Amino acid sequence: MKEINQLNLPDNLHYAEDHEWAQKDGENIRVGIDDYAQDQLGDIVFVELPQTGDKLAKGDVFGTVESVKAVSELFMPIGGEVIAINKNLEESPELVNTSPYADGWMIDVKPTNAAELESLMTKEAYLEMLKGL
Amino acid sequence: MRYLPHTKEDVDAMLATVGVGNLDDLFATIPKDCCCRLDMDLPEAKTEWELNDHMDNLAAHMAVTPEYKVYLGAGSYDHFVPAAARYVLSRGEFVTSYTPYQPEISQGTLQAIYEYQTLASRLMGTEVATASHYDGSTALAEALLMAIRITGKKRVALSATVHPLHRRVVRTYFDPPGYDLIELPYLADGRTDFDVIDTLDDLAAVAVQSPNFFGCIEDLKSAANRAHAKDALLVASFTEPLAYGLLKSPGSLDADVVCGEGQSLGLPRSFGGPGLGMLGSRMKFVRSLPGRLVGRTKDIDGRNGFVLTLATREQHIRREKATSNICTNNSLCATTAAVYMASLGGTGFRELSQLNHDKAEYLKGQLAQAGFSAPFTGPTFNEFVIRFPDDFDDIYHRLLNKKIIAGLPLAKYYPELSDCTLLCVTETATREDMDDLVKEVQS
């Protein structure tokens, strides 16, 4: 497992307490899990995602991610309608390990409340939180 | 005692290491008000030889072949098991090992179960089969719960021709969550009336057994069409897997989930257990399947090997969200079934299946000639229902006195068939036995 100073945490993303990241992409917000999460989980074998059209609130479970020996729930960092899911993860769940911020993205959300994005953590705040864990 | 190797010297040395004076002191941390089971009122220990006599005596008070001719099926079948099959299954490495959680030293069990999964899925006509469940009834209950999970609907239509005891178990499982169980009646020919399905909404599954409890072969393709028209899954069950040596497999007839009792595949009847719950489905439902699955993989040196896989469905990981609570399954029974299927082979399995069918048809024909009618006229496999005219009890008990158990009287399970019995004939009945039965019934 990586040390905190070895983690790759891009500056321009918003981070949630449960280790999801969110990124504004035009009108919508793209969501995935960060380097800390994928490193902790180990080799990911399966990702379960919601259906497009599903409407979920901030904090709702939107899916699960599985390694060989563990399952973790994925929580919405912001509320909204799921407008796209990354279908490549079905065949290649390992993309979440190798490229958690790019090819390993999970869902695109049309947010109900744009302010929720601002209430997430910056990289610095998130790092502080990790150190406290 | 031969299973307890400690000598007095061993015990003394070990107590000294632990730092207590005697064995009772080991339990000093248990509050005194919890310890009271000191003198258990149980029989004194028997020597191995006394135990043999005791058990021989109990076993002698049982009606079994050859003293009795037992024409009973109804979910538990008499088939020949080769000595070679029994022999390999007695090997201590299969019998005394645990669940293969440490795969490097469990490849015997793992390959044996992978082979079972493969042969079972070929028999049932499914893309995948699990490593086994407790028996046919619990496999059916789990299959229906699986359909409920997959479709998100809470209603199931279950045919009245599914084994009555399997239906009872399903009702027990369905009671607390309050799922809705609708019964599909049967027609004059002994098969399920599917018309009721057209009137139902929000159906998760339709469950039909074939051959059914009456031995009649159901129209599974028709059942599948009706179920799918209602966006429900077809769960096809069986109690006599040997039938599929001859009949089209349920999977090939569009069943989505196939389940049943595998006891016929080399397991002794053993007064009803342990049996073998078989379960298979389409590959797209694999993550909803309950129970263990063995998968093929490679080791770090590139050798082929097997492991338990997709364990994230199971209780030890998913806990309250698991697809089932199952932990111990019936692994040795599944291995037994694989050994049996392998000893028969595809050619032998078909031949034996044909023989079962033909023997039962012979008895049916002879009884018909003697004036005993079969109320259900459709094709059957190795079981069928016969009506005894006049006094049913009188005939049944007369035969019993001649040490012939003439099937299972149906009065208890189907009051409308209280003058009928369910007869089963397998390859173990000779023509001579059957002629004798016909003669006795007539006299």
Place this chain on the structure above:
Amino acid sequence: MTETLGTTGLILNEPLLWNKGCKGRSGFSMPRRDVDVADLDTELVGSGPDFPDLSEVDLVRHYTRLSTWNFGVDTGMYPLGSCTMKYNPKTNERQCQLAGFATAHPLLPPELAQGALSLLYNLGQYLAEITGMDAVSLQPAAGAHGELAGMLLIFAYHRSKGAQRSKIIIPDTAHGTNPASATLCGYRSVPVKSGPNGVLEAEAIAAVMDEETAGIMVTNPNTLGLFEHNIREITDIIHAKGGLVYCDGANMNAVMGIVDMKMIGIDVLHLNLHKTFSTPHGGGGPGSGPVCVHKKLEPFLPVPRVVKVADAYELSEEYPESIGKLDTFHGHFGVMVRAYSYILSLGPGGLKRVSQLAVLNANYIKEHLKGTYHLPHDKPCMHECVFSDRNQAVHKVTTLDIAKRLMDYGFHPPTVYFPLVVAGAIMVEPTETESKEDIDSFIDAMKQIDREARENPELLYEAPHHSKVRRLDEVTAARKPCLAG
């Protein structure tokens, strides 16, 4: 060169069944055909299953070779915590194979099945006597099935009182089957943490117990190998609010002839015949999980029940409040015959000695290894003890590595990574059937592995070295499952 128990040896590879054999071969003596072939509607007829055709020799070699790749209790020590891998007596096999038992149909008229019914009746009585409970059902087919039975009984009880409750308290040390069984019954699990001493504290239970809670599922002794010494206070708290206490009896091997389960406040308990009562594990089953109940739950037990009328045994379904049925017939009768034989072979004194020696063996291992492996709870244990990999972690050696290396030494690894409350848990349960010298051998191997962790950790990261296959790729097996050939 020092000889360890684990060594190399010639074992043979063996292909998959369908990669062997030849069409037309047979391993089966086809019974004589004495009737004509009868027609069957061709619409119904299929082509038969695609099984390979093998000779008897093919079959025997195949399975003989496969068996040599397995490690069983007959091979060596198998200290799997929570599984009670004790020796499986061979006389038990002789008894369940007697024709009167093995070939008996379960729906025989009861007057023609007196031998089996007598055995079922008496086994139930013996289990009630051993546990101190009032009544027993032998129907559940495995421990988890017994847990489900317990949940169904609790559900039925509350319904009969006109109050449906929705939650059940489950400690963090519970086996995964506990919350899974609760869910099957529609109960929501309310987790509760064990105290710093590894046992449940009454205050923590009192804090969550209310009239919406159906009860609690405890394991006693618990999965840390400790006796829940606050149990009576806890059961009083549950009962005071009208709840019931379920006990997971998987660890019964520690307390036979010592603890009275009814007296400590248990309302329903399941037993694992394949653990405490010596029936073999068979590579993962079949087992048997009877439930033993307080008389308040007796009306709800599954049917049919064996009753004694004068000197004969009958099957009765006269229980209108019964939860119904859990298997098709009577449960795993073949497994029960073995457990019955075991109880008769040991007698009351023998069973108590089993528990005493099981606890002695575990404490002996604990004392010898506590200096080497981190012991989260340094106090007297019951029949199992839990270590962790904390001392070896500094060399980047994990519990997994230790377990894999033990195989090279000729031992089956202990249970690993359970209970979840101990990170890197190593749960050792020797059972009473291991001799002092075999246990000393195990202790030496564990100490040697610790030395290797310090001096030559590569050996551990790459273990096992001597087994038929080495570490397997479980990731690909899960990503791209190949479940049939």
